[in-house]
Amino acid sequence: MADKRDYYEVLGIDKNASEQDIKKAFRQQAKKYHPDLHPGDKEAEAKFKEVNEAYEVLSDSEKKARYDQFGHAGVDPNFGAGGPGGSPFGQDIDLGDIFNSVFGGFGGFGGGGRRANPNAPRRGTDVETSVYVSFEEAAKGAKKKIQYKVISTCPECNGTGAAKGTSPKTCTSCNGSGRVTINQRTPFGVVQTQKACDACHGQGKIVEKPCHHCDGKGRIRKTKSVDVTIPAGIADGQILNIGGHGNDGVNGGPAGDLHVFVNVRPHAVFERRGNDVWCEMPITFAQATLGAEVTVPTLDGNVKYTVHEGTQPNDIFKLKGKGIPNLNGRGRGDQYVKVTVEIPKNLNTKQKELIKELQKVTTDKNYQKRKSFMDKIKDLFKD
Structure with a gap:
């Protein structure tokens, strides 16, 4: 624990x-050290386990309270003199026991009063993990x-903590209640307080x-696997x-639940915005000028699209219904394609001459006769 x-x-x-x-800090650290992003990196794997261990404690209010008070010893089931049947800082500790044993119940204050049966069925805690998807x-x-x-029930003892062929015995000190009553003489008279039974450590049973x-704990930690369906349209986070x-x-x-945080890896071409998909489409100078049929990548494969004559850089066209499906619903978003025009480089002499000729033609026909916006404003104020 010292390390x-x-x-x-x-x-x-x-x-x-x-x-x-x-929860936010856990997700950030888990993403940073997740084994999927660091294959074969033992140091990252160790840090990922450390992050999960920290979150398992701090996300559980009871474990967090024990950790805040006792440090790592408060959440280590192997710490202390608990022995068979449980530890004073073990999995099933009652914080009220610690409070009462230190401060006393004072007739119901500090967690006194009626206590739940220590051997009654209790639901298991939830577990969180993460999955990376493309x-x-x-x-x-x-x-x-x-x-x-x-944390799973020990298969050898079925959770009793007792060796095969034996079974836990009801604690005679507390008659199975897990708590004992103490009479204390005070200036105000005799006050009754309750605390966890020292003989069975509040469990109500003793394992001989x-x-x-499982070393008498009745529970073991193990690796479990489950098949998870990732629904179409799920978003990162x-x-x-x-x-x-x-x-x-x-x-x-009953067992608790498993919460799976979904992390979506970024795509080299596509970007998600809501249920729409965006991408950039490079076309040549000639295609932009004359128009052409181009091939556009989509989530459903390549499709053909005709860009119109005179397409400008940063023009956007839409492919309806080619976006992300609506999660748990009908329909899907669209795909938006932003046009980028590739300017030719390393032209030879002939190609440069052709470009110059084109410039002359377009300048003569289109630009010399076209008035600018400011010229039109000036015309309004002429006499």
Whole structure:
């Protein structure tokens, strides 16, 4: 734990960062070090894991509170003298137990009062990961297999934490409630407070023979894979929710969800603006002057388009229905093509002479007789 960097430092935020700030910082760092962008780079892979670990803690309000109070020890299930059945800083800690054990309940203040059954089913927490897709995959949809880390019920003990052939026993100190009542004599009389049972660490059960596979924790971390459908029309930064693929629940509770952040790689030719696609189309000087049929790339393949005679640089034409499909709806956007005219270079003597002749002709016919805007204004004020 001593070698671990501060989680706030890893994400580049301060302790007062909001939930949105934490999520934004995670996405920025995850994009920066994602293995897809650094194939074979072990250092980037290690930093990506570090970023995910930091986000897993700081995005969970309970884990964040433990981390803020105890540092890495507060979120490390292997830390402390918890032993079988749980740790005082383990996965299922109750912050009210810490408060009451330090400050006392004072008849209901500081988290006292009725407590939930420690062995009741609880839903697993959500997990977040990211996927990178190409521009075309985002536009047309795709199937992706995603691997991510989850906390799963131990297959050897089915989550009990007890070795095969054995089972946890109800704690006799708290009769399975996970909490004990303490009578304290004060100047105001005898005050009853509650705290987590020291014998079972608030679990209500004691594991005498811990499972060798999970060291008595009942849960293990493993890599899981899932096939994800990327819907056509999805945009960069959108999130897909996959129900029931997060961390396993506790005591038979349902699993959490998986949130997949979609990152769309930029395209060399196309640019997305809403559901429209934009691109630039270079044509020759002759094509712009005389008009011509040109080949235009689209998401559906190349199409033919006739540029009109006298097309100017930066003119824009539209290909209807060649844009991005509407997400979860009908229809699609359009494609806009901005014309760029390539001026010929390295002309030989004959070619230069032809250009000069063309200039003379166009100057004589078109430009000498054409009055400028200012000339027309001056004419209005002539006597």
